[in-house]
Amino acid sequence: MTAARARRIRFMLVMVLLVGLQFYVRPRLWNPRVAPDFLMLGLMLFAIRSRPGAAALAGFIIGFASDALTPARFGAAMLANTLVGYAAAWGRAVFFADNLLVNAGFIAAGVWLRNLLVLIASGTSGRDLLVQLFLWSPALALSTAIAGVIVLAVFRDWLDIRLEE
């Protein structure tokens, strides 16, 4: 087995773990509105180490799954995750530092931006939008970022993401 293939398999194992966490562990954690979004975390980790096109496609697939499970406005999550995946991969290529906290901020920003796009595409407005954006979304972004730090710290070699010592 080549080293590149082994890296890919290890990365896929982490992604499968995140999917398992999303559907088996997340329902047991606190309020569902603030429990970490492991699918979004997986998308951000994938975007960090992938090309923008692949990240956009991954975002589209994850968005499709989210829309199938919550079709309040079908297509909103697809569009939001596609844009976030693409932007995250570009952002990583252009200005991103290899630091654990910066990675955490990057993940949090991605979650918050995804929620902003979903809410706008769903026609949410007024104070409900503000409450979602400045109360629930930051809480969700923070918990996802914390989960991201833990995953990065534990699986840093498997994820093949460079971090400063």
Added chain:
Amino acid sequence: MLEPDRTFARRDTALFVFCVALSVGALFAPEPWQYAAASAARSTALAPLIALQRIAEASRTSRTRFDALTAERDSAAVAAQSLPVLLDENAQLRALLDLARRVSPRPVPAEVLHQSLPTDARMLLIGSGRAAGIMPFQPVVSPDGLIGLVRTAGASTALVMTWAHPDFRASAVTLDGSVTGLVGVTADATIREPMLELRGVPYRDSVAVGTPVITSGLGGVFPRGLNIGTVVGVARQSEGWERIYLVRPAAAPARVSHVLVLLGGGVPQPAAAEDSLP
């Protein structure tokens, strides 16, 4: 020949544009197509994941909510002590008025499978479907009050449109039966929390703050008497025409962990269809 980087960049852009185009197409596709696509995904690729989440929800409920459920059951048992007397009185009064026997809907419990999108509270996925007798347009309630109605039903899951969805409407009446109207989620941008509006109340009728609002039974979807919420004030009024009241909902879809689907109504659908609209 193009350089590798430029080729990759073009491929990235093409993939991105393709995904965005598909997403926008999905956003504006006809509603039956949207539900069909969502249903197909839920019944194939996502089915094992939904089953996994159902196990997790059941486990969480049994561990963390056992005490609360025991307390609720005890309260219900105490309240039920007087039920035989009330039923007897009701039967006697109905006999005097020559009314038919009241049809009681059969409740089916279901776990709510919450998702991470911020619009989760508008459309809930529940862990029971057609196999349990659930059909579109059946009412869904929680111990606190009305949650919404079944929008589509698959074999083992169903989608519930909650009162927080912009398309939700229910015929309502005040508890004393004096004022009727239609409730739907408020579109008022100045209100901080999701609230309902009681619309279509004649200007001559006034409703006091604190008045409970229940379903009226008109329309054939919701039986009479489901708790909707409490009037908290006047939202706005059209001079000489109507008043619109603000109603604080009794049940919160975002926080509910299990619901009851009231069987008996609904719209039957062909068994062959995996997940269809009525």
